[in-house]
Amino acid sequence: xxxxxALKHLSGRLGLxxxxxxxxxYLALALAPFRWVPPRRSANAAVIGTAGLTFSAPGLARTRxxxxxxxxxxxxxxxxxxxxxxxxxxxxxxxxxxxxVSRDYHFRNLTLDQDGPDLVLRLxxxxxxxxxxxxxRLAGVLGDTGWHEVEVVITPGRLRVALDGRVALTxxxxxxxxxxWDRRYLVALGNELNGNLPWQGEVAxxxxxxxxxxxxxxxxxxxxxxxxxxxxxxxPTWLFEDYVYPHSIxxxxxxxxxxxxxxxxxxxxxxxxxxxxxxxxxxxxxxLVVELAQGFFSRHPAxxxxxxxxxGGGAGAVMAQWLVNRxxxxxxxxxxxxxx
Numbered sequence: 001x002x003x004x005x006a007l008k009h010l011s012g013r014l015g016l017x018x019x020x021x022x023x024x025x026y027l028a029l030a031l032a033p034f035r036w037v038p039p040r041r042s043a044n045a046a047v048i049g050t051a052g053l054t055f056s057a058p059g060l061a062r063t064r065x066x067x068x069x070x071x072x073x074x075x076x077x078x079x080x081x082x083x084x085x086x087x088x089x090x091x092x093x094x095x096x097x098x099x100x101v102s103r104d105y106h107f108r109n110l111t112l113d114q115d116g117p118d119l120v121l122r123l124x125x126x127x128x129x130x131x132x133x134x135x136x137r138l139a140g141v142l143g144d145t146g147w148h149e150v151e152v153v154i155t156p157g158r159l160r161v162a163l164d165g166r167v168a169l170t171x172x173x174x175x176x177x178x179x180x181w182d183r184r185y186l187v188a189l190g191n192e193l194n195g196n197l198p199w200q201g202e203v204a205x206x207x208x209x210x211x212x213x214x215x216x217x218x219x220x221x222x223x224x225x226x227x228x229x230x231x232x233x234x235x236p237t238w239l240f241e242d243y244v245y246p247h248s249i250x251x252x253x254x255x256x257x258x259x260x261x262x263x264x265x266x267x268x269x270x271x272x273x274x275x276x277x278x279x280x281x282x283x284x285x286x287x288l289v290v291e292l293a294q295g296f297f298s299r300h301p302a303x304x305x306x307x308x309x310x311x312g313g314g315a316g317a318v319m320a321q322w323l324v325n326r327x328x329x330x331x332x333x334x335x336x337x338x339x340x
Contacts (some may be wrong), residue, residue: 015269022262023286029258030290030299037196037298039232046190046225051204052218055190056088058198058231061223062188069210070101070109074181076211077173081152083112084205090117090143096199097192099206099217101185104194104234106300108132109181112150114199117143121152121161124181126174136161138168147204154178187217195231196298233298236291255308256315259283263316268324276317283313 046059053061073079083099095115102108107130113120119141122132141148141163151162154177161169189206191198206217217223266279287309291301 015265019262019265019269022265026258026262026286027290027293030294031297035298036296037233038296039230041228042195042231044226044229048218048220048223048225050220051202052084053189053203053206053223055198055200055202057200058191058195059225060188060191060193060195060198060229061217061225062193063186063217063222064224065186066184067101067187067208067215069208069213069215070181070183070185073210074178074183077154077156077175077177077179078210079110079152079154079178080207080209081110081150082205082207082209083150083203084147085150085201085203086145086147087114087142087199087201088145089200090145092116092200095120095197097197098189098199098201098203100188100192102188102193103182103185104300105192105196105298106131106234107182107185109178109185110152112152113197114142114201117141119150119163121169123154123159123177125177126180136169136171138163141168187223189217189223194234195229196233233295234300236295237300237302237304252304252308255305256312259287259309259312260316260319262286263313263318264320265316266313267317267320276314276321279317279320280310280314283317284310287313 042058044059045055045057046061047054047056048061081099085098092114093116095113098112098114100108100111102111108122109124109132111120111122111132113122115137117140119138121136121138123136124130124132128134136159138161149162149164151160153160153162154173156175156177157173159169159171159173159177160167186193187208189203203218208215208217215222263276263279263283266282267276284306287306290309291303291306294301
């Protein structure tokens with residue numbers, strides 16, 4: 001009787017209120033920290049010549065496909081990167097991508113950033129996040145507009161970074177430091193591939209050496225410089241290209257469980273006239289709206305999240321429908337008083 005009474009209350013205004021609260025809570029969690037980054041088309045200010053790459057305003061230079069050396073670097077754990085660069089803005093207040101082998105904000109193999117006067121290295125290796133954290137920070141090395149030489153040497157068990165011919169960082173790495181690298185990522189200079197982290201400066205040399213082969217990405221003809229490029233928060237992750245990492249299972253469970261209350265409340269809201277199928281459809285639409293909204297708020301839209309949200313909502317709806325069907329068809333006021 002207690003269950004029947006509770007479900008009866010949920011079929012009225014209380015149920016509507018709870019559904020609204022659950023939807024607002026999920027929307028807030030899904031869009032936080034509410035950084036508005038709508039997709040936009042930008043003119044590409046990147047210029048390449050015999051002297052290298054110049055980024056006088058937001059631009060993007062990228063490869064057309066993943067470089068062939070990624071496979072060998074990941075297999076053997078060796079990579080040598082040489083950059084000759086200078087910044088136009090030593091005190092820039094926003095992170096700027098100088099060189100990156102990545103997918104977007106959240107997934108990368110290796111990235112060199114300017115953060116104020118600091119040079120920041122993100123390197124994916126066993127034990128790090130897919131975003132290369134914990135990162136390595138070299139304070140104050142870009143505090144002027146002069147030319148600087150940056151050398152990054154990765155070997156099994158060791159990372160070494162040299163600045164202007166002097167060793168600035170040396171630390172241990174796993175014996176297979178690049179084994180987790182994604183072979184599908186592109187190389188880009190002057191910006192993240194999603195176009196939202198522009199850097200201003202010049203790159204005279206950007207040499208990657210792997211297995212005796214050298215590629216200078218600051219040379220003409222190597223990179224693509226589109227006339228315009230899209231700047232957006234994150235490219236959506238489609239169902240069969242979803243990335244699986246140690247934290248993925250936790251994320252999947254969270255996405256599934258977060259919609260169980262919504263599905264339960266939607267099914268209970270209809271009482272005996274309710275339908276778990278109708279609740280499932282509402283959950284699917286609500287999750288789709290949230291995933292689409294994430295594309296405007298620098299979050300990560302993913303079809304896997306949509307599928308798991310929908311399945312979780314369906315599970316909650318089936319649970320509520322089962323309880324409704326088990327409850328007596330007519331619950332008298334006296335029965336309710338007795339139950340209390």
